[in-house]
């Protein structure tokens with residue numbers, strides 16, 4: 001941001017400097033010296049059949065034109081003729097390109113019998129309409145102005161004010177394409193007496209003629225400035241978009257990272273929840289796990305057809321521990337749980353370790369008769385299974401179907417039935433009395 005402000009300030013200063021420089025400097029100047037190399041002639045209307053006479057000479061650095069104007073010709077004139085290019089036949093015409101200048105300054109004094117005008121002609125050569133054999137075919141880019149006598153020096157004339165004389169257009173039958181002012185190949189500059197003249201003596205003193213323009217036009221300067229600012233805006237836009245994309249990519253990456261972490265946390269939390277609900281030794285559900293399945297969120301019991309359980313207890317398990325050691329006891333517990341799970345349907349028959357050597361087989365959609373049949377099947381499997389170390393193992397069960405009672409009362413009824421099974425000699429099933 002800081003560097004951006006710096007750049008804007010620099011651009012602003014450069015723009016201001018360029019505008020100021022353009023205003024006060026960077027001038028293109030061309031001076032026509034009165035006693036220099038440029039041939040300067042005095043011309044009059046004698047060549048057109050008139051009888052005016054003109055002479056020129058230098059006086060203290062000033063070019064003087066003295067003219068005796070006679071009305072014998074329809075358009076009498078005298079002029080100072082500055083020859084800027086060689087117009088000899090057979091040579092390519094190399095005039096001056098005055099289109100590069102904005103204005104011309106004239107340091108002159110004019111004396112006339114009346115308040116007469118004065119004319120400036122910039123004659124242009126263009127092979128489209130000019131013929132070296134005919135001096136009159138050079139285009140007349142002209143201007144005539146009045147109030148010359150006593151005017152402040154210099155007189156600045158904007159070159160945009162030059163116009164092509166209409167008499168010249170019609171005399172030379174110039175096409176529309178070539179009818180506008182043209183200053184690219186100026187061969188001659190003429191300072192001539194005006195159109196509304198009377199007979200008498202005229203004198204023109206010229207000290208200096210100076211053309212001025214700018215090396216860079218206003219339009220070019222504005223184009224450079226606008227391009228500069230547009231370039232800055234473009235670079236800034238590209239930079240911002242790259243930066244934005246980078247930030248976007250970073251945030252997307254972070255989002256992916258967070259999603260992965262969330263997944264991991266989810267899995268961990270599920271794993272922990274699972275561990276809390278499972279018995280560490282046998283891997284089957286524990287008390288908590290069973291209750292989480294049996295109870296709904298609102299505390300009600302999840303049953304459609306009915307909930308029946310078999311409360312299972314291994315017979316004389318203490319003796320197993322005592323005779324074969326706790327480790328064997330553990331292995332027996334693990335195998336006992338696996339055997340029951342292998343012989344039940346996991347989707348509808350849920351085994352949980354209630355504590356010690358006690359298990360509950362819960363059947364959420366079974367009635368008492370169905371669970372009695374299942375219990376009997378399991379009892380027989382346990383009793384006939386080949387246990388390690390040749391151990392003979394049996395189990396007793398109390399089975400019950402839940403009725404309108406609390407879960408605790410229901411378990412207690414099944415427990416009582418189990419107690420009865422133990423009392424009646426073990427390795428058997430007793431159904432709980434109905435509530």
Ligand SMILES: Nc1nc2c(ncn2[C@@H]2O[C@H](COP(=O)(O)OP(=O)(O)OP(=O)(O)O)[C@@H](O)[C@H]2O)c(=O)[nH]1
Pocket residue numbers: 281313314315316317318319321325326327328329330333355356357422426
């Ligand atoms: N190895 C092992 N033994 C356990 C575990 N939990 C409980 N026991 C043992 O299980 C035995 C249960 O004994 P009792 O309650 O007297 O019952 P029993 O010997 O099975 O006799 P009845 O139930 O009356 O048939 C105790 O010795 C406990 O130490 C366990 O996780 N591992």
